[in-house]
Amino acid sequence: MLIERIRRWLGVRHKGDGHADTRDLVEAGWVLTRPCVELYEASVGDPAVALWGGAGAVAAPPGPYRHVISLDCVALALPQRGWLSVYVDTQSCGGGIVAQGVAPRPDAGGVALCGMPARSFPPAEALGRDLSPQEERAYARAYADLCPLYRDTAPVAVVGGWHFPWPDGDWEDFASAALLVWTFRDAEPWVEAWALPDGRFQVCQRIT
Numbered sequence: 001m002l003i004e005r006i007r008r009w010l011g012v013r014h015k016g017d018g019h020a021d022t023r024d025l026v027e028a029g030w031v032l033t034r035p036c037v038e039l040y041e042a043s044v045g046d047p048a049v050a051l052w053g054g055a056g057a058v059a060a061p062p063g064p065y066r067h068v069i070s071l072d073c074v075a076l077a078l079p080q081r082g083w084l085s086v087y088v089d090t091q092s093c094g095g096g097i098v099a100q101g102v103a104p105r106p107d108a109g110g111v112a113l114c115g116m117p118a119r120s121f122p123p124a125e126a127l128g129r130d131l132s133p134q135e136e137r138a139y140a141r142a143y144a145d146l147c148p149l150y151r152d153t154a155p156v157a158v159v160g161g162w163h164f165p166w167p168d169g170d171w172e173d174f175a176s177a178a179l180l181v182w183t184f185r186d187a188e189p190w191v192e193a194w195a196l197p198d199g200r201f202q203v204c205q206r207i208t
Contacts, residue, residue: 022138025127029142032122036161037076037115038148039069046114049075052156052185054110058085058101065097066090068191069157069183070108076115076159078180079195086181086193088205096203098180098193113156120161121146125171154184163192166206177202 056067065087073080088096144150165171178195189205
């Protein structure tokens, strides 16, 4: 599906006075795509690589935390070890924690998720250049066609890939961090979990 969408966009050219055409912009974005894994509810026989909801594969410390998603680091080829469980803080409505453990606890519960490898198309911020209003509109159309956020049927979550330019204005703050997971089910809020360069984790709850 992604390749078909890219080809469709590459076949469209919009030239203007001194403006790069749409094809060149989308080609630049395609060069910067990153690998990611889209998570969907597992069918019978599908290997589970994550858990949605339930108690969580790794228990959270005491506090006002609600489990969102747990990730099998080995199955998802993440650099971390064991399992990561993402919790949101139900009181702050803005943050949360990531709990890490060797193996999932027996009473983890939740909905089993399987993974589908994909490519993550970058937002305009990743191009590292100033765009004219015409170029911004053209690239925004391509991005909306390729970003899971705008799909009629989005995955439960996406592991890895590019992060979204939220209205919070903190896109650059996370440019050197690794996006562990971005959730879509039950949004709002959308939940992001990050691995920061200093080894810490950070959780963000996003609303529009």
